[in-house]
Amino acid sequence: MRHTPHYLMTDPEEVRRLIRAHPWATIVSPVSTGLVASHYPVILDESADGPGITILSHVGRPDDRLHELGRHEILVIVQGPHDYVSPSWYAPGDLVPTWNHVTAHLYGRPEVLDEEENYAALSLLTDHFEKGRSGGRSLAEDEPATRREARGAVSFRMRVDRFDARAKLSQNKAPEVVDHVIEHVGEDNPNLADEMRRVRETSRGE
Structure with a gap:
């Protein structure tokens, strides 16, 4: 993802919160024949030791063979709320639209579980x-x-070796513009509006 410092999510607990709220994930593997992607639910392995993030998921056969599961690192993409942001919600003269989103890329080598x-x-x-x-x-x-x-x-169980996460939620706009965007976004996408409010309140120290 594009490296924009003020959109970075670096707190593992925020990533855990995203996984809990949005468990439908995309699994991407760089296999010997190219790239393979599948879509499955993931949950946190709350029993895992240590401060890191560990997830549990599964694939249906033969996706395990297609992904060469357990033989290499995979990428698991968790997508939170997202939506188009119209420049009509900005001040006159600000004409560039954007897309707000909360997204995490999780990297690790999955451990394939035995039958039991x-x-x-x-x-x-x-x-x-x-x-x-x-x-x-x-x-x-x-x-x-x-x-x-x-x-x-x-x-499979996957201990996340590293993650790259973004919460791009209009942080580059003036507070009154953010409030206006939240108002419009909230009409059709209340979950995204809630995420924007969280970021706004955190930046204000509320």
Whole structure:
């Protein structure tokens, strides 16, 4: 991503917050035949030791072979709220549009999990997304059947070696312009407006 210092997200906790709120990710691998990309949910491995970021995910077979999973570093892209920002929301004469976004690029070498760990990871993923739902389901309701289904997936754990994250949220604009953009963005994209408010309040020390 373009290196613009005042858009950088350097706090790992902010990246964790982004992953928790936006778990649908793009997985990119530089394989022997070129680049391969797939899309799967990711969650934080909250049990991992240390201050770093560790994620859990899975791919469906044969994506594990297509990605040559476990043989090299991969890139996992997590995309938060984003939207077009019209110059019509700026002062007269300021004519250049932009796109506000919150994005994190996570780099690491995935550890492919064995059959038992794979089932545990898939159970954890299912429980994570079923939690709080009316009538939420669990793989444990029919373990023999779901264990058979689990053979069609390959789970992995990835300790993030480094990340490159941006929160580009109109920080280069005057406060009154930011407030105006938030007002307009909030009409159709309240999540992005909320992110803009967070950055604004942090910069004000509120």
